[in-house]
Amino acid sequence: MISLAGRDIMHAWGKFVFTGVGLGLLIGVTLSMAGIYRGMVDDAKVLLDNSGADLWVVQKDTLGPYAESSSIYDDTWRSIRGMPGVERVANITYLTMQVRQGERDVRAMVTGVTPGEAGTPGWPPYLVAGRQITRGHYEAVADIASGFKLGDRIQIRRNHYTVVGLTRRMVSSNGDPMVFIPLKDAQESQFLKDNDAILQQRRRTAENPNFNRPQVPGLLEAVIASQSTNPYVNAVLVQIKSGHNADEVAQSIRRWKRLTVYTRGQMEAILVGKLIATSARQIGMFLVILSIVSSAIVAFIIYTLTLGKIREIAVLKLIGTKNRTIAGLIMQQAIALGLIGFVVGKISATLLMAPFFPKYVLLEPLDSVFGFIAVVVICVLSSIIAIRVALKVDPAEAIGG
Amino acid sequence: MIKRFPIQGRTLALVLVLVPLLALFIYVALRSGPLAPVPVTVTSVEDRAISPALFGIGTIEARYTYRIGPTFAGRIKRLDVHVGDTVKAGQVLGEMDPVDLDERIQGQEAALKRAKALLNEALARQAYAQTQSRRYEQLLEVRAISEETVATKKHELQVAEAGLNAAREELARIQADREALIAQRRNLKLVAPVDGLITARDADPGTTIVAGQAVVELIDPESLWVNVRFDQIHAHGLAAKLPATIVLRSQTVELRTGRVLRVEPLADTVTEETLAKVIFDQLPEPLPPVGELAEVTVALPALPAAPTIPNAAILRRNGGLGVWQIKNGDLRFIPVILGAADLEGNVQVREGLQAGDQVVLYSAKALSARNRIDIVDRIPGVKP
Numbered sequence: 001m002i003s004l005a006g007r008d009i010m011h012a013w014g015k016f017v018f019t020g021v022g023l024g025l026l027i028g029v030t031l032s033m034a035g036i037y038r039g040m041v042d043d044a045k046v047l048l049d050n051s052g053a054d055l056w057v058v059q060k061d062t063l064g065p066y067a068e069s070s071s072i073y074d075d076t077w078r079s080i081r082g083m084p085g086v087e088r089v090a091n092i093t094y095l096t097m098q099v100r101q102g103e104r105d106v107r108a109m110v111t112g113v114t115p116g117e118a119g120t121p122g123w124p125p126y127l128v129a130g131r132q133i134t135r136g137h138y139e140a141v142a143d144i145a146s147g148f149k150l151g152d153r154i155q156i157r158r159n160h161y162t163v164v165g166l167t168r169r170m171v172s173s174n175g176d177p178m179v180f181i182p183l184k185d186a187q188e189s190q191f192l193k194d195n196d197a198i199l200q201q202r203r204r205t206a207e208n209p210n211f212n213r214p215q216v217p218g219l220l221e222a223v224i225a226s227q228s229t230n231p232y233v234n235a236v237l238v239q240i241k242s243g244h245n246a247d248e249v250a251q252s253i254r255r256w257k258r259l260t261v262y263t264r265g266q267m268e269a270i271l272v273g274k275l276i277a278t279s280a281r282q283i284g285m286f287l288v289i290l291s292i293v294s295s296a297i298v299a300f301i302i303y304t305l306t307l308g309k310i311r312e313i314a315v316l317k318l319i320g321t322k323n324r325t326i327a328g329l330i331m332q333q334a335i336a337l338g339l340i341g342f343v344v345g346k347i348s349a350t351l352l353m354a355p356f357f358p359k360y361v362l363l364e365p366l367d368s369v370f371g372f373i374a375v376v377v378i379c380v381l382s383s384i385i386a387i388r389v390a391l392k393v394d395p396a397e398a399i400g401g
Numbered sequence: 402m403i404k405r406f407p408i409q410g411r412t413l414a415l416v417l418v419l420v421p422l423l424a425l426f427i428y429v430a431l432r433s434g435p436l437a438p439v440p441v442t443v444t445s446v447e448d449r450a451i452s453p454a455l456f457g458i459g460t461i462e463a464r465y466t467y468r469i470g471p472t473f474a475g476r477i478k479r480l481d482v483h484v485g486d487t488v489k490a491g492q493v494l495g496e497m498d499p500v501d502l503d504e505r506i507q508g509q510e511a512a513l514k515r516a517k518a519l520l521n522e523a524l525a526r527q528a529y530a531q532t533q534s535r536r537y538e539q540l541l542e543v544r545a546i547s548e549e550t551v552a553t554k555k556h557e558l559q560v561a562e563a564g565l566n567a568a569r570e571e572l573a574r575i576q577a578d579r580e581a582l583i584a585q586r587r588n589l590k591l592v593a594p595v596d597g598l599i600t601a602r603d604a605d606p607g608t609t610i611v612a613g614q615a616v617v618e619l620i621d622p623e624s625l626w627v628n629v630r631f632d633q634i635h636a637h638g639l640a641a642k643l644p645a646t647i648v649l650r651s652q653t654v655e656l657r658t659g660r661v662l663r664v665e666p667l668a669d670t671v672t673e674e675t676l677a678k679v680i681f682d683q684l685p686e687p688l689p690p691v692g693e694l695a696e697v698t699v700a701l702p703a704l705p706a707a708p709t710i711p712n713a714a715i716l717r718r719n720g721g722l723g724v725w726q727i728k729n730g731d732l733r734f735i736p737v738i739l740g741a742a743d744l745e746g747n748v749q750v751r752e753g754l755q756a757g758d759q760v761v762l763y764s765a766k767a768l769s770a771r772n773r774i775d776i777v778d779r780i781p782g783v784k785p
Contacts, residue, residue, distance in 0.1 A: 013415050049767070052717065075671070087720060115632050117739065117748075119717030127713040128763045128780040131746030134712065135456040136632040138696070144782055164746070165713065166783060168765055184632075184672075217614045231671070242720055340419075343426045350429045363433065 004316075004325060005332035008309065019301055020337050024344025026297060027375060030290045031349040032357065034367050037283040039360035044173045044271035048264060051092070052121045053237035054246050056262045057253060064260075065094050065234035066173055066267075067275045072259065074187065074233045083253055085244035090114040090121040091233040093186045096172060099146070099179055100155040106146045108179045109172035110156060112186020112233070121237035124180055130165030136182050141165035143177035156181065157189045173275050175359050183233070191230035201227065291374070298341075298375075299382030302334045306386035313390050314398035327387045331380060338379035342372050438773035440780055441764040443727060446710055448756040451743045452703040455639055459629030459679070461649075461693045463622070466600075468615035469591050471497045477606045480591075482617060484602050488593040494617055497589040497610075502582060509579035516572040523561070523568035530554070530561035591616060598622045600691060622688055626662060627679040629697045636675040638701045639664050645679050650694040658682045661699060704741055707749040712742065714762050724754065725761035725768055732761070732770055 009016050047066065056065065057072070057080055064070020077089045093112035098105040113122040118132045124141055130150045133139045140161040142148040145168075152163040161181055170178040181189075193201070202224055206212050211223045238261075240249050250261040262270065272280070306313075313326060346368055354361035431437065480495035482488060537554045540546045601618035604610055627647060631639060641664060647657045658681075665676040679697050689695075714724045715737070723736040737753035754760065761768065765780050779785070 010411050010415070013411055017415070017418055115634050117722070117742070118712045118715040119722050125716055126764050126767055128765060129783045130713065132712045132715075134742065134744045134746055136635055137456070137458050149784055168780070168782065214609075214614075215611055217611070239720065340422075343422055347422070347425050347429050350433050351425075365430070365436065368430070 003332070004329040005336065008312075008329065009333065009336065016333075016337070017340065019305075020340030021344050023294075023298060023301065023337060023341035025348055026290075026294050027341050027345030027371070028348035028353060030287065030294055031345055031363065031368065031371055032353040032361055033283060033287045033290055034371070035349065035354060035361035035363040036357065036359060037280060037287065038362040038364055038367065040175075040276050040280055040283065041272055042362045043171050043175050043360055044276055045268065046169055046171065047173050048267055048271070050125055050170050050178075051237055052119075052123070052125060052239065054240045054264060055238035055250050055253070056267055057236040057238060057257075058234070058260050058262070060258060060260050062260060063270050063274065065092070067270050070234050071232040072234075072236065074183075074231050076233075076257075076259070077236045079257060080236055080238060080253060083249065083256070085240050085249040085252070086238055087241040088121060088239040090116070090237045091183055091235075092122040092237050093183065093190055093234045094172075095186070095190050095234075096174070096176055097156070097189075099142075101148060101152055106148070107176050108142070108146055109174075109176050110186060110189060111178050111180050112183040112190075113180050114183050121239055124165070124167045124170055124178075126167070127165045128168045130163070132165055133180065133182060134164075137185055138162065139164050139182065141167060141180040143167045143170045143179070145171065146177035146179065148179075154179070156185075157192050158195070159185060159189070161185070169360070171360070173271050187230045187233065191232075198228070295378040295382060298334075298338065298378055299385060302330070302337065302379070302383050303386045303389070305333065306330055306390055310390070310393055311398060314393050314395050317393065318395040318398045323391055326390055330387050330390055331383045334379040334383035334386070335376060338375045342375045345371075438775040439765055439768060440777045441725075441761045441768070441774045442778065442780060443759050443776050444711060444714065444762040446708045446750065446754045446756050446758045446760060448706045449709045449747070450703050450706045451709060451741065451747050451749060453638065453701045453741045454744045455631055455635055455699040455701065456744055457629040457631035457636075457674075457677070457697050457699070459627040459695050459697055461625055461689050461691050461695060462628045463600075463620035463691055464624035464626055464678075465595070465597075465621040467594055467597065467619050467621075469494065469593070469617050469619065470613060470615045471591070471610055472588060473612045474610065475500070475589070476609045477604055477616060478589075479606050480602065480604075480616065482599050482602070484599050486599045488597060488599060488619065490593055490595050492593045493590050494593055494599075495591040495606075497591070499586055499589055502586050502589070506579060506582045506586065509575060509582055512575045513572070513579060516568070516575045520565070520568040520572050523565040527558070527561040527565045530558040534558040593619060595619075595621055620691065623684070625681065625684060625688065625691070627659070627681075627695045627697055629677050629679050629695075630669070630672070630674040631677065631699075633668065633673050633675050639675060639677060639699060643699050643701065645697050645699045647679065647681065648696045648698075649685070649689050650696075651689065652685075657685060659697075698744065704749065707740065707751070708754050708756050708758075709747050709749050710737075710754065710760060711762060712746045712748050714760050715739070715748065725764075726754070727759045727761065727774075727776075732768060732772060732774060734770065735760075 057076070058064035059070035059072050062068045062070040074091055077091055080086060081089045091114050094109055096107065096109045099108045099110065111122065113133070114120055115133070115136050123132065127141070128144060130141070133141055138159060138161050140154060140163050142154070142163050144166050148154060148163045148166070150163055150166060153160050154163060167178070172178060205223055205227065206220055212220045238249070240246055246263045250263050253259060253261045316326060350363055354363060476498040478496045478498040482494045488494060534554045534557070537546060537551045541548065541551045597619035599617055599619050602616070603618070604616050610616060639661070641661050643661045645659045645661055647659050649655070649657070659679050660682065662678040662680045665678070668675045710724065715722055716724070718734055721736045722739065723734050726733045726735045735753050738751045740749035740751045742748040763780050
């Protein structure tokens with residue numbers, strides 16, 4: 001038996017393929033949109049993965065350190081280290097700021113990591129070039145998305161750092177590249193005002209008669225020294241011993257240290273549910289609108305294609321073709337169109353859109369499978385309207401009209 | 402045949418469009434996303450000697466700082482030196498206002514003269530009393546006078562001698578008082594205790610200063626050292642006499658050599674740092690300002706050759722440190738025990754690897770044992 005649909009496509013295959021390609025670009029945008037959403041969620045997850053922590057100990061009653069600011073004393077880790085079930089602890093600071101290099105500056109999340117050996121919580125878990133930080137000061141490991149190269153001298157506040165290593169996919173939940181520097185430098189960079197502000201602060205203190213008393217030499221110096229220290233970090237990362245339950249260890253820290261502790265699951269809920277919730281909903285909304293628009297366009301295209309050959313269908317009916325054959329013709333064409341569209345969409349999303357999009361686009365195979373099923377279902381559904389029109393056509397139109 | 406040709410041409414064209422499209426689709430599906438092999442770079446474990454080093458930052462400080470001020474409250478009368486002046490030991494730097502001290506010394510001098518006069522008077526009395534006493538004794542021998550008169554004269558002599566002693570001691574007292582005032586007057590001068598450099602002038606003439614407050618500060622410029630802080634986690638092996646290189650913040654291109662003078666017995670408990678003093682082999686010329694930041698690298702003795710890997714290869718998995726080893730094209734996570742490390746990122750491996758083993762150095766994403774890998778020279782996206 002000859003395939004009516006195939007014959008018809010061959011009749012004007014150029015038009016058909018071009019329609020499919022056009023549809024494909026639309027599907028590509030939809031797939032990319034889903035990829036952008038997945039990328040946002042992934043940004044939040046890699047942030048947690050890269051920290052290597054099982055628990056996050058933060059200031060009491062805050063959602064820190066990512067979703068809210070949190071500061072705890074930098075010697076809190078000592079008491080947490082002694083809690084049962086705790087294997088390893090490390091101080092960490094996070095601050096999103098501009099990192100300068102020569103003329104340009106890059107928005108980056110500057111992360112202060114506790115000195116130690118590779119594998120310390122908070123350290124980049126893998127590199128793509130260079131080495132990990134070995135000196136306790138003035139070295140940096142930067143994400144490749146920042147555009148820095150090995151050996152670059154970058155400036156954070158007043159200090160210069162040498163880029164010694166590069167990472168990949170180490171980003172904040174906003175997608176800003178991370179720059180890892182030693183903890184003490186990071187504490188200073190969080191706190192340190194510019195020199196002029198420091199000078200003004202000193203002047204203000206010196207003018208205060210309570211602090212600058214002639215009878216007490218040295219008091220002013222002591223006050224100024226106490227003003228220029230920053231004994232805070234944003235969080236303590238905790239790795240727990242194998243065999244211990246994260247929730248139980250978290251509960252005992254909460255109870256005895258009176259600090260807020262988040263487990264991996266809670267942290268993910270905070271990041272995905274609170275931090276990126278609004279932007280994720282935006283993307284989700286776009287995704288829904290795009291899907292509706294795409295289905296409408298698919299339906300419209302198939303409807304127009306069918307109307308274009310209404311006369312031929314009338315002829316078919318006139319020569320006594322079965323309704324099932326006519327419906328099959330339309331549906332096969334719709335599905336073929338959908339297939340071409342999906343293939344073109346997947347290719348364009350992977351090769352043309354994702355690499356050039358400013359944010360990370362994660363195209364998951366499962367999403368593609370769902371996308372494929374959705375495309376086929378939409379094509380089948382939209383062909384139904386066209387089939388109704390085709391079946392209702394009067395065979396007389398083949399000769400009349 | 403001729404009639405069927407156009408249809409074949411169309412089919413051919415359609416195939417020409419659809420087949421590459423399908424091939425591209427399969428390529429895209431397999432080469433991106435989780436199914437794609439992860440690009441990695443590989444390095445082999447090498448037997449090599451490493452020279453560990455410690456890195457710390459510190460500030461230039463003077464070993465000896467002299468804060469010079471008066472020993473009691475007063476007003477500054479004059480101050481002859483300014484910041485930056487070099488002074489010699491014993492040089493007068495300034496003077497406190499003596500207020501009434503000069504007048505009191507004059508008073509003491511008058512009192513001294515008076516005491517001398519009183520001493521002379523007492524001497525005269527004593528000499529007269531002695532003469533009288535001797536004369537009356539002779540008269541008694543010839544029985545010209547009564548014994549009572551002689552006794553009276555002897556008593557007069559004793560009184561005169563006591564008066565003489567009192568006058569002598571009074572003179573000594575007044576002399577001592579005068580010398581005390583002169584010493585106080587001398588003490589008002591601010592004198593440099595050693596050869597040095599004036600680093601601070603905290604008050605100007607006319608200012609009232611409390612006892613013990615510094616007016617000028619001088620340092621011994623020969624005694625500059627660097628007060629270095631090492632994070633305790635990286636301070637293993639720090640000891641006196643180790644060679645060090647010093648980079649001043651103002652002269653980052655110029656390396657200076659020095660050595661560790663001593664490691665402080667007291668560490669900083671708050672900042673978790675160990676403190677050490679590093680001295681220059683040769684003092685920089687011109688002298689760096691006190692308080693300038695310096696980066697200090699202390700070289701530790703070189704270690705014998707052992708299997709060494711770059712620290713970028715090390716990662717933590719399930720609580721243990723290890724590396725991804727490649728054996729027959731398969732990935733295996735090998736736990737390692739690490740030894741010493743140097744500042745260039747080379748780490749010696751005590752257990753777990755032998756020289757010649759192939760380990761993953763860099764990877765484009767976090768690896769797991771199920772990943773397919775693609776060994777490349779450079780991770781895509783890394784610029785040379």
